[in-house]
Amino acid sequence: MKNTFALELLRSELSRHVVLTDRHAVRPFETDGLTAYKETPWAVVLAESVDQVQSVLRICNECRVPVVTRGAGTGLSGGARPNAEGVLLVLTKMREILEVDLQSCTATVEPGVTNLAISEAVQKHGLFYAPDPSSQIACSIGGNVAENAGGVHCLKYGLTLHNVVGLKVQTIEGDELVLGGKSYDSSGYDYMALMVGSEGMLGVVTEVTVKLLPLPSHRIVMLGAFRDLERAGECVAGIISTGLVPAGLEMMDKLAITAAEEYAKVGYPTEAEAILLCEIDGGEVEVEHHSTEVEKLMKSFGAFKIDVAKDPEECERLWRGRKSAFPAAGRIAPDYYCMDGTIPRRKIGSVLSSIASMSRKYGLAVANVFHAGDGNLHPLILYDAAVKDQQSKAEEFGAEILECCILAGGTITGEHGVGVEKIDQMCAQFSDEELEQFHLLRKVFDPYGLMNPGKAIPTLARCSEIGGMHVHRGELPHPELERF
């Protein structure tokens, strides 16, 4: 009933063509990048302006209708999965680059601008926007802010959090918050930190100002091939502890290498158990010097083959395999489930072994392709949703991987967000009091809990229902029991 009234208001305040309710028209929005979770939205608004965003929020707040904000829908945790009784507020039509300010080296853009479009727009000035999630060709900057997106270059350049300097955020109560800006600091509480990674639960981002960096003049990409997965893991820790900060340091295991090579044909050594991809950038002398050091280190950790790419096409070739790893996994299995746990780097080898044992236990293959320098794992669990029980087995397997990451002193998500996917594991990572603090903070910006409800922060009731155990600082009850 309340929805009918809300719909009348939406239609009277917004142009008719931006409000969709027809089943066929809203169907394409039923899922984000995590396609295993689907929900048909009650209504979709394709907002074209800040005014329209404000109207949607006001109407939803007054009528107590849930609102889920969505960008390009490339998210991997179901964070933008629609609500069956709610409005899906889509921001991809707001895609103007509003300003490129060379004096402050910043760009101010609307939320629907794609990540890659920013770098493309400023390339002629010798600048770039550093965070580069694999989906950068499609994903929108508004979504990057909501998820605190990462990418292969976070190791040196940081996450979205470190590269966004200003935001305009609309709250559901109708306030526009102008946060941060072009100065290096702001007074008051750090609302920016709260908004970045808030998964659409605290406000709607309608303008983003990002920091632009000078394009490095030189770069070298190296591929080291290893016969032993654990040794490759040790090599990662070895590189980091020598004081080098590579622009990117990525690892792939045998299954991922084979899949990527079949798909992209970039000349990856399929006989290797693991490869490391290491990018060094900066000034010419510095790059030469550091890459020689990395080469020596790779050899000392047992690399049997090292490919060094210096010209842009060669570098691109080596990266292309890595960047196509996800679609490549999609070719070797009907479905895959990508996890995102992050662990201390020194635990990479042991956690990978645990994942291998779990793989045998569940009877499901895993391809590992991940941001090794950050300790950010992306095990891709391969399964077939058409086979009975495989979906639930894959989910169980994923949950066990995440609990293993918490035990190793890490976290359940490094860059993809909690969304609906990892909400139960939040109960394992946080205590009831901590979760309660999250809920109280949420109420600061959204007293009725209408923004993206049911995501990211589980209710205490949910946690007690699933009966998961809370792992406090890596200490689990009964540590003497063996767990895989």
Add this chain to the structure above:
Amino acid sequence: MTDLDDSGFLVGAIESAVSNGEPISFLGHGSKPRLVENDENAFLCTADHSGITEYRPDELVISARSGTPLAEIEEVVHAQGQMLPSDPPMFNRKGTIGGAVASGLSGPGRPWYGSTRDSLLGVEVVNGKGQRLNFGGKVIKNVAGFDITRLYAGSKGTLGLILSATFKLLPLPELVQTVELECSDVDAHQVLESYSRRPSTLSGSCHFEGTLYLRFAGASSAVKNDVEESRGSIGTSLSWTELRDQALPFFGDPVPIWRVSLERGILFENVDEFEVLSEWNGSLIWVKTPTESPPPVSKYIGRAEPFRNLYLEAARPAKYAARIKQAFDPSGIFEPNVVA
């Protein structure tokens, strides 16, 4: 170096302050200027709650109790060839890691290495219900839950006590050199602007009394190259540590000192001839004023905050700030006179 877990006492003190409704302020070693005048609250001192709890050089991550002096942390990580990226000020060498988080202040390298908030990975805090809570963690990528960790950076004690903090570290640069260039503030502005759009090892800037100091840090070959291209002379007259800790004579005067933060790339024209010192690519300016009225910054996009020999005026927090405060400190006992 002390290694003492005083959290039992600290949590107990907060619990009793909560139950008695007594306002409470936090203090480490008192290294920073107070924000409010005639603070009459009881002080809860974290100085005894000190010690590095975990340091793994191979992970470039360090955790320490809030009362640990920054000087101690610096000594330990320097010995391993590492550093706290934001290089927070220690003032009289007594500043603590808890104070660095609560004040959110960063050192001269902030535009290049990021702020104290940027490299903060996790905190353990006590909120206004006396609950011990952990947010963030010990890994460099972590997006589970809202980023309450960084909300505590710069919260000035208003959201509760910070018991411990975890920071990301960086390798120390192989070589650090300072170049001096005699130039006006207008010329200095131009020089700095030219660096903003090309890669270099610039990692610090300071303009003061007609001299621009540029700090280059990184791989030695690259630093040497940048020094040569800068066409300045290598100098040693400015100590970046003294600049960071405000130990330069400029900061010694007992006159009001304002902290002016400007938009990146804007030139501060010192038309009123105040004594000024600028850092951070010219975006952070320390201004001495003869009276307690602020320097005129309204024509710029920026703001002036009282810093030394000055106090904050009592103000009511804005809508969301008041609610945040309420969410963490429902009885309003933490630093009641401070508005973050």
